[in-house]
Amino acid sequence: MLKTIVIRVALGLLTLWAVSILIFGATExxxxxxxSAVLGQGATPETLAVFRHELGLDRPSYVRYLEWFFNALxxxxxxxxxxxxxxxxxxxxxxxxxxFLAGYAALIAVPTSVVLGIVAAxxxxxxxxxxxxxxxxxxxxxxxxxxxxxxxxxxAVQFEVFPSLSTVFPEMDFSExxxxxxxxxxxxxxxxxxxxxxxTRTSVLSIMSQPYIEMAFxxxxxxxxxxxxxxxxxxxxxIISVIALNLAYLIVGVVVIEVVFVYPGIGQFMVDGVAKxxxxxxxxxxxxxxxxxxxxxxxxxxxxxxxxxxxxxxR
Amino acid sequence: xxxYNKLKHMFDKGALSRRDFMSGVAMIGAGxxxxxxxxxxxxxxxxxxxxxxFIIGMEGGSATDSLDPRTYSDSVxxxxxxxxxxxxxxxxxxGNPTGELLESWEAKPGAKEWIFNVRKGVKFSNGKTLDADDxxxxxGIHTGETKSPAKGILKQIxxxxxxxxxxxxxxxxxxxxxxxxxxxDYHLIVVPNGFTDWQKPIGTxxxxxxxxxxxxxxxxxxxxxxxxxGRANFETVEIRNIQDVAARTAALQSGQVHAxxxxxxxxxxxxMKDKKLNVVRTKGTGNRFCFVSRxxxxxxxxxxxRTALKYGIDRQKIIDQVYSGFATPGNDHTLxxxxxxxxxxxPQRKYDPDKAAFHFKxxxxxxxxxxLQASEGAxxxxxxxxQLYQESLKKAGINLDVKKVSADGYWDNVWLKVPxxxxxxxxxxxxxxxxxxxxxxxxxxxxxxxxxPEFDKLITEARAELDQKKRKExxxxxxxxxxxxxxxxxxxITDYLDGYAKNVxxxxxxxxxxxxxxxxxxxxxxx
Numbered sequence: 001m002l003k004t005i006v007i008r009v010a011l012g013l014l015t016l017w018a019v020s021i022l023i024f025g026a027t028e029x030x031x032x033x034x035x036s037a038v039l040g041q042g043a044t045p046e047t048l049a050v051f052r053h054e055l056g057l058d059r060p061s062y063v064r065y066l067e068w069f070f071n072a073l074x075x076x077x078x079x080x081x082x083x084x085x086x087x088x089x090x091x092x093x094x095x096x097x098x099x100f101l102a103g104y105a106a107l108i109a110v111p112t113s114v115v116l117g118i119v120a121a122x123x124x125x126x127x128x129x130x131x132x133x134x135x136x137x138x139x140x141x142x143x144x145x146x147x148x149x150x151x152x153x154x155x156a157v158q159f160e161v162f163p164s165l166s167t168v169f170p171e172m173d174f175s176e177x178x179x180x181x182x183x184x185x186x187x188x189x190x191x192x193x194x195x196x197x198x199x200t201r202t203s204v205l206s207i208m209s210q211p212y213i214e215m216a217f218x219x220x221x222x223x224x225x226x227x228x229x230x231x232x233x234x235x236x237x238x239i240i241s242v243i244a245l246n247l248a249y250l251i252v253g254v255v256v257i258e259v260v261f262v263y264p265g266i267g268q269f270m271v272d273g274v275a276k277x278x279x280x281x282x283x284x285x286x287x288x289x290x291x292x293x294x295x296x297x298x299x300x301x302x303x304x305x306x307x308x309x310x311x312x313x314x315r
Numbered sequence: 316x317x318x319y320n321k322l323k324h325m326f327d328k329g330a331l332s333r334r335d336f337m338s339g340v341a342m343i344g345a346g347x348x349x350x351x352x353x354x355x356x357x358x359x360x361x362x363x364x365x366x367x368x369f370i371i372g373m374e375g376g377s378a379t380d381s382l383d384p385r386t387y388s389d390s391v392x393x394x395x396x397x398x399x400x401x402x403x404x405x406x407x408x409x410g411n412p413t414g415e416l417l418e419s420w421e422a423k424p425g426a427k428e429w430i431f432n433v434r435k436g437v438k439f440s441n442g443k444t445l446d447a448d449d450x451x452x453x454x455g456i457h458t459g460e461t462k463s464p465a466k467g468i469l470k471q472i473x474x475x476x477x478x479x480x481x482x483x484x485x486x487x488x489x490x491x492x493x494x495x496x497x498x499x500d501y502h503l504i505v506v507p508n509g510f511t512d513w514q515k516p517i518g519t520x521x522x523x524x525x526x527x528x529x530x531x532x533x534x535x536x537x538x539x540x541x542x543x544x545g546r547a548n549f550e551t552v553e554i555r556n557i558q559d560v561a562a563r564t565a566a567l568q569s570g571q572v573h574a575x576x577x578x579x580x581x582x583x584x585x586x587m588k589d590k591k592l593n594v595v596r597t598k599g600t601g602n603r604f605c606f607v608s609r610x611x612x613x614x615x616x617x618x619x620x621r622t623a624l625k626y627g628i629d630r631q632k633i634i635d636q637v638y639s640g641f642a643t644p645g646n647d648h649t650l651x652x653x654x655x656x657x658x659x660x661x662p663q664r665k666y667d668p669d670k671a672a673f674h675f676k677x678x679x680x681x682x683x684x685x686x687l688q689a690s691e692g693a694x695x696x697x698x699x700x701x702q703l704y705q706e707s708l709k710k711a712g713i714n715l716d717v718k719k720v721s722a723d724g725y726w727d728n729v730w731l732k733v734p735x736x737x738x739x740x741x742x743x744x745x746x747x748x749x750x751x752x753x754x755x756x757x758x759x760x761x762x763x764x765x766x767x768p769e770f771d772k773l774i775t776e777a778r779a780e781l782d783q784k785k786r787k788e789x790x791x792x793x794x795x796x797x798x799x800x801x802x803x804x805x806x807x808i809t810d811y812l813d814g815y816a817k818n819v820x821x822x823x824x825x826x827x828x829x830x831x832x833x834x835x836x837x838x839x840x841x842x
Contacts (some may be wrong), residue, residue, distance in 0.1 A: 035462075036727050044467065044759050051462040083381035083529055085514075090378070090529070152565045164565040165372075165572070167531060178681060219652040259559045262566075268558075272378035272530055281379070 012298035023286035024065045036070040042271040078280035087284050105188035105271035113193040117200025124184045148187045155160040184261040192246040201243040203235035228238035237304035244300030252289040363840040369549040370562045372572035372683040376556040378530030383513040384502045385463035393501050395533045398836040400504035400518035410826030412495045416505050426490035426779050433481045437542045441517045443507050446480045465502035490779025493745040510658040521547020521837045548840035563818040567814045578812040580641040597824040599643030600653045601809035603740040606699040609764045610802040612734035619678035627671035629707035630806045637696050645805035648797040649740045656790040671711035684714045692722030693737040746790050750774045763802030818842045
């Protein structure tokens with residue numbers, strides 16, 4: 001088992017390295033460059049040349065890749081081309097905010113959806129099963145901004161329960177942050193719940209047709225005992241990977257939510273970077289996103305190996 | 316009186332500017348003497364009051380913003396900059412230049428040599444007193460080896476000479492009667508001589524910077540010793556970046572911000588019904604939306620085709636459908652009606668499919684297809700406008716092929732390169748700047764490639780003419796030439812729509828930009 005895990009982690013690191021090349025390559029082939037994006041419609045060839053030279057954009061790309069890669073290994077992501085700020089310093093609070101929101105939403109969404117999924121499986125075909133299925137499907141079927149605007153309309157504008165502007169600041173205390181970020185967290189919860197809930201329900205139910213489950217019933221256990229004791233541990237692997245995927249989505253895929261709620265996360269930061277062709281910023285964000293994705297998936301795989309009785313005791 | 320009530324109603328709802336209201340009232344004969352008292356609820360009624368934390372929600376900022384004036388390009392940084400710094404020249408609500416840090420000026424005949432008087436007794440936030448050297452340094456950062464967008468407009472200065480601590484002489488390469496207007500450019504803010512640390516700004520403005528998180532917001536604190544009496548009235552001011560228009564509107568409605576810019580024209584009529592809010596509309600000084608053809612490329616080298624394309628666009632329909640009526644029809648040149656030199660007698664070109672068909676036939680192109688490239692990269696609704704254009708041209712028997720191209724790199728790869736494409740132009744400082752940047756032979760941005768020596772001569776002469784009446788005649792002629800012969804179909808100029816909480820005062824429309832010429836932080840106050 002240890003060997004499987006080590007291989008899995010090594011593969012994760014290799015993926016990350018490959019992704020770093022892809023990120024660099026992709027930012028290289030974006031049409032236009034930072035100079036023309038920053039100067040905009042008002043650029044003249046002369047000012048463009050001055051600016052490009054100032055930024056070192058006139059050097060070959062492999063030199064810039066190697067320089068960037070080794071600096072990144074040392075935790076130095078460079079300086080933003082547009083406003084000359086140190087990227088690590090500007091990205092850190094943004095990343096903290098993103099992780100805070102993702103964690104907030106996950107803490108509500110993961111337990112709720114796993115429990116509801118199990119409840120639905122226990123009551124397969126009954127009212128409660130149909131009800132949670134329909135509600136979760138409804139929330140995943142509408143665009144994310146729609147849920148966001150509906151929540152804003154009712155909970156912020158009509159009844160001023162929560163603020164519509166969820167801008168959190170570092171100097172806010174924890175409870176204040178929880179209150180401010182409530183609406184985006186609720187929205188995200190609704191978005192990711194359906195996926196996890198349905199996966200839990202389906203994998204539990206698919207285990208239910210196995211012979212050993214029938215055995216458990218025959219020895220006289222109740223339906224809920226069978227599901228929690230016998231079905232769930234064997235159904236855990238797909239559930240864990242779906243949770244990991246959704247956690248990764250909460251970190252990297254919430255630009256729209258950030259924009260609607262004016263939440264200062266890393267998504268909007270990257271979009272601004274792309275719009276202004278600020279390559280170091282885009283690359284830094286890309287690397288962090290890739291890291292989150294690869295990292296969470298590796299953790300999910302390792303966990304899946306560890307919880308699965310058959311993988312834990314290979315014959 | 317019914318007409319008067321209608322005007323008053325429109326004014327109260329913000330659908331009418333103060334100026335429009337006044338002239339409307341004058342036209343229907345209601346006494347001007349009663350009007351000001353009736354307006355007192357919304358406009359400059361009381362004397363400004365000090366205090367409060369004022370929060371502005373704005374679009375037009377980015378995580379890449381900085382307080383270096385050479386990087387300004389959008390509203391958030393312009394608004395922020397005007398809170399901590401001052402410009403050289405300011406503009407009154409009719410758009411005429413008035414003294415700011417350059418208190419007054421005088422031109423020698425020929426408008427080539429200018430004497431500027433630096434305002435006395437103004438202190439920077441670090442205690443230093445403003446003098447001529449600070450002004451000279453602040454101009455200098457935009458010249459030479461720099462990427463400043465203001466570099467182009469300052470190129471005409473050949474010499475800057477300090478006469479004494481409070482007087483500067485500037486010599487230009489050619490006469491320019493509008494030179495003070497040029498010095499009112501928002502990039503030209505004043506910092507102390509030798510200043511370089513843009514993360515810790517030092518200015519002469521009404522506030523000092525407390526906090527700046529690019530893409531999130533800024534916070535300012537009142538200085539208290541501001542040299543402009545009655546300005547900078549808030550204890551603290553916050554600017555929040557809110558890119559999404561629905562989020563901005565919701566924040567205003569729920570009272571989390573006190574002012575927002577760029578309301579959505581489609582929902583603004585609903586907002587006007589909200590009793591807690593004021594909507595302020597600045598008419599027709601916003602972006603000029605155009606389809607521009609290169610007159611040197613076939614088939615647009617044919618003047619009849621260009622004329623056909625100008626008659627074949629249904630301006631009003633585009634304005635009504637795409638901008639919900641909150642725009643002003645363009646007259647195929649980019650000067651707006653707020654400019655003192657706007658040609659009011661040049662007939663507004665209207666949709667006329669018959670005339671379009673006539674000129675198209677005369678152009679002798681058979682039933683050739685005309686290709687127009689448009690993209691959301693040009694402006695958000697460019698493709699919608701192009702499609703309505705296609706529809707209106709069809710009625711004149713002209714086939715327009717709308718090609719939607721990528722928003723990415725639009726200004727690099729499409730604009731100035733393809734024969735017929737969408738472009739928007741912003742407001743320029745002066746009539747001269749409008750004409751010389753967009754239509755003169757020497758300009759890098761002459762996107763219609765329309766080069767006429769007689770036009771160049773006309774605007775060069777007008778530039779140095781200190782007799783306002785003569786200049787006006789020249790500029791009227793220039794507009795006529797562009798509108799008749801040019802390659803640009805300028806069909807709409809947008810209105811600015813700001814939203815305010817009811818208790819925000821000092822927010823009247825300005826002849827130039829929204830949010831009271833972007834100076835809301837220093838001009839507004841709480842009732």
